[in-house]
Amino acid sequence: MGKPVNTSDRLLAEIKERSGQEVNACIQCGKCTAGCPMVEAMDLLPRQVMLLLQMGNEKEVAVSRTPWVCASCFTCGARCPRDLDLSSIMEAVRLKVLRPRDAKVLSPGDLSVEMLKELPQQALVSGFRKFSR
Ligand code: SF4
Ligand code: SF4
The missing domain is CATH 1.10.1060.10 (Alpha-helical ferredoxin)
Incomplete structure (x- = not known):
């Protein structure tokens, strides 16, 4: 042990x-x-x-x-x-x-394909940096 x-x-x-x-x-x-x-x-x-x-x-x-x-x-x-x-x-x-x-974390799989297409890339990258481990 x-x-x-x-x-x-x-x-x-x-x-x-x-x-x-x-x-x-x-x-x-x-x-x-x-x-x-x-x-x-x-x-x-x-x-x-x-x-x-x-x-x-x-x-x-x-x-x-x-x-x-x-x-x-x-x-x-x-x-x-x-x-x-x-x-x-x-x-x-x-x-x-x-x-x-x-705390809640965010991964690309949590977002719909539409959101991934429509959100600015910079927002996605900052979001994943901030809310993932
Ligand atoms: S603890 Fe003081 S010396 Fe160190 S980085 Fe922070 S402000 Fe600067
Ligand atoms: S060894 Fe500790 S007390 Fe000394 S400078 Fe580094 S962090 Fe500060």
């Missing part, structure tokens, strides 16, 4: 799937926070977001303002000694809040 997967492992696996980043690689050095231009508007520092994710504290991160005020400026990633891209991690958190795992 395999090892049971705990909440923290599940959360970290989901963040990795969406961002490609290993949250557990963070060593809490704080260089991301020291260089972040948005910290004054944040209720959790970028370093704290990493720590809470490592601890599996999804709820505290989900209600935080921090992922929403992150400007995706990549300063933190450039400073991180572990090459972690926090802007992708913040994006993964936003996606997690907006689109839970059991």
